[in-house]
Amino acid sequence: MTTRKDIHNSDIPVLCQSCEARHGGVCAALDNHQLQALSKASWKRKVEPGTELVGDAEAVGSYSNVLSGVVKLTKGLSDGRQQIVGLQFAPDFLGRPFKVESRLGAEATTDVTLCSFPKAAVERMMKESPGLEHRLLQQTLAELDDARDWMVTLGRKTAGEKVASFLLLIARNIDPASPPPAEKTTFDLPLTRADIADFLGLTIETVSRQLTKLRADGVITIENNRHVIVESLERLELRCGD
Amino acid sequence: MTTRKDIHNSDIPVLCQSCEARHGGVCAALDNHQLQALSKASWKRKVEPGTELVGDAEAVGSYSNVLSGVVKLTKGLSDGRQQIVGLQFAPDFLGRPFKVESRLGAEATTDVTLCSFPKAAVERMMKESPGLEHRLLQQTLAELDDARDWMVTLGRKTAGEKVASFLLLIARNIDPASPPPAEKTTFDLPLTRADIADFLGLTIETVSRQLTKLRADGVITIENNRHVIVESLERLELRCGD
DNA sequence: CGTTCATTTGATCTAACTCAAAAGACGTGG
DNA sequence: CCACGTCTTTTGAGTTAGATCAAATGAACG
Numbered sequence: 241m242t243t244r245k246d247i248h249n250s251d252i253p254v255l256c257q258s259c260e261a262r263h264g265g266v267c268a269a270l271d272n273h274q275l276q277a278l279s280k281a282s283w284k285r286k287v288e289p290g291t292e293l294v295g296d297a298e299a300v301g302s303y304s305n306v307l308s309g310v311v312k313l314t315k316g317l318s319d320g321r322q323q324i325v326g327l328q329f330a331p332d333f334l335g336r337p338f339k340v341e342s343r344l345g346a347e348a349t350t351d352v353t354l355c356s357f358p359k360a361a362v363e364r365m366m367k368e369s370p371g372l373e374h375r376l377l378q379q380t381l382a383e384l385d386d387a388r389d390w391m392v393t394l395g396r397k398t399a400g401e402k403v404a405s406f407l408l409l410i411a412r413n414i415d416p417a418s419p420p421p422a423e424k425t426t427f428d429l430p431l432t433r434a435d436i437a438d439f440l441g442l443t444i445e446t447v448s449r450q451l452t453k454l455r456a457d458g459v460i461t462i463e464n465n466r467h468v469i470v471e472s473l474e475r476l477e478l479r480c481g482d
Numbered sequence: 483m484t485t486r487k488d489i490h491n492s493d494i495p496v497l498c499q500s501c502e503a504r505h506g507g508v509c510a511a512l513d514n515h516q517l518q519a520l521s522k523a524s525w526k527r528k529v530e531p532g533t534e535l536v537g538d539a540e541a542v543g544s545y546s547n548v549l550s551g552v553v554k555l556t557k558g559l560s561d562g563r564q565q566i567v568g569l570q571f572a573p574d575f576l577g578r579p580f581k582v583e584s585r586l587g588a589e590a591t592t593d594v595t596l597c598s599f600p601k602a603a604v605e606r607m608m609k610e611s612p613g614l615e616h617r618l619l620q621q622t623l624a625e626l627d628d629a630r631d632w633m634v635t636l637g638r639k640t641a642g643e644k645v646a647s648f649l650l651l652i653a654r655n656i657d658p659a660s661p662p663p664a665e666k667t668t669f670d671l672p673l674t675r676a677d678i679a680d681f682l683g684l685t686i687e688t689v690s691r692q693l694t695k696l697r698a699d700g701v702i703t704i705e706n707n708r709h710v711i712v713e714s715l716e717r718l719e720l721r722c723g724d
Numbered sequence: 725c726g727t728t729c730a731t732t733t734g735a736t737c738t739a740a741c742t743c744a745a746a747a748g749a750c751g752t753g754g
Numbered sequence: 755c756c757a758c759g760t761c762t763t764t765t766g767a768g769t770t771a772g773a774t775c776a777a778a779t780g781a782a783c784g
Contacts (some may be wrong), residue, residue, distance in 0.1 A: 321639045321723070330664055337623065380622045384622060391632060392567065394556045430760075433764095441637025443741060444762090445763095446739090449740095449765085464748095465748080466675065481559050482560055530734085675730070675732095676730095684773090687773075691772095
């Protein structure tokens with residue numbers, strides 16, 4: 241077992257060996273040969289919070305895997321109103337296949353590590369290997385499910401339920417390694433109050449007031465504005481409305 | 483040219499020959515041989531408005547193509563609040579691949595014609611032919627784009643903008659044959675006021691008031707509660723906020 | 725032509741927004 | 755280490771868009 245694994249690993253590109261996306265991400269659909277080919281054309285980069293990864297209505301020449309951190313996907317109205325339409329956590333795939341122009345903005349909200357590939361290389365590989373396209377369909381279906389869940393949050397939940405739903409979403413997704421925490425968790429909010437407001441379709445003030453309420457009710461504790469301690473996930477779930 | 487086409491048509495299953503989804507829908511990704519195989523196991527049906535096609539949290543044994551009419555996809559909260567998270571027009575594909583249980587309700591809102599296939603047959607065919615999976619990825623990506631557009635509508639638009647956006651969406655999608663009307667159109671609303679409210683995250687009363695306003699401002703005319711005449715698509719677009 | 729259901733209209737009410745100011749976090753340079 | 759300025763978050767007071775409650779009108783149908 242150990243031997244076999246080592247032999248296998250020796251075929252895996254150096255760049256990919258320690259990569260988390262190797263298992264959960266789209267790269268999991270590639271065999272070692274394809275991984276070799278792709279890794280030659282790929283590059284890692286680290287970006288700071290606030291870095292714009294894809295501009296709204298901008299041509300995109302590459303796809304990426306999110307290896308760590310959080311990326312927000314935004315859409316704007318002509319008068320400046322904004323809505324965050326998705327959050328990407330590791331090891332999500334970032335990019336819109338088969339379209340030159342993205343109608344989405346993408347921006348790092350925390351320190352983010354990315355592994356990027358040229359659009360052409362991915363699309364060639366997609367034609368050759370159905371497994372990759374299958375994996376991409378899976379992720380897209382999952383994103384569609386998430387988007388529709390969020391539509392319920394946006395359309396039908398109260399401010400209190402929205403904020404609770406948001407905290408739960410973060411608690412469940414912020415750590416790509418350990419899946420679902422049971423009863424108590426802790427994390428740093430990957431978004432500012434302004435971003436949370438744009439994600440929930442609320443104002444900063446309303447978000448703040450609802451967080452204060454959750455704190456007053458002993459459901460959460462907040463330290464230094466960013467660090468959240470969820471005292472009871474169960475009680476948080478009860479406040480989500482569903 | 484005519485000759486060739488006729489020869490080709492003779493290979494196409496009778497059931498599919500006059501089918502609109504043959505060109506725009508997922509079936510367009512199948513060759514005649516595959517079409518033959520699938521059509522043997524498929525069946526058409528007509529259903530009335532209000533027919534539940536898929537129950538929330540119900541196991542689904544088949545996929546369908548919408549051939550005519552409109553299907554609403556719904557999600558509910560525990561206390562009865564509802565949100566429509568998508569509308570399917572012809573020739574959309576209906577169903578959630580790779581999942582036994584749908585977390586969505588699906589209900590006809592008009593008279594609907596469906597062509598249904600056993601889940602297993604579609605999934606087998608998907609494994610054999612990458613083209614089908616590719617086509618499905620395309621539709622899923624399009625649905626994801628639509629869902630995200632709608633998130634902006636739900637999260638950031640005013641009641642007036644929401645209703646205008648809804649009318650525009652219907653005007654652009656109700657007729658699968660002729661794509662985008664230019665300046666004036668006419669259609670029957672495929673949804674009741676209650677459904678429109680659930681789609682827009684509003685109440686019936688607010689929807690009604692906004693429709694009345696659009697009528698008062700001369701943007702639309704309404705006959706018999708259901709039939710809408712859009713006097714100026716351009717002026718409707720201006721009211722959508724984006 | 726009366727019953728039923730969908731829609732409109734009217735009169736309040738309230739959750740969330742807006743505007744304004746205070747409090748807290750954080751970095752910088754003395 | 756502390757004083758200062760900047761930026762973010764919280765808190766407060768008043769306003770409003772859309773909800774709620776209630777009633778009238780209109781369409782469809784046996």
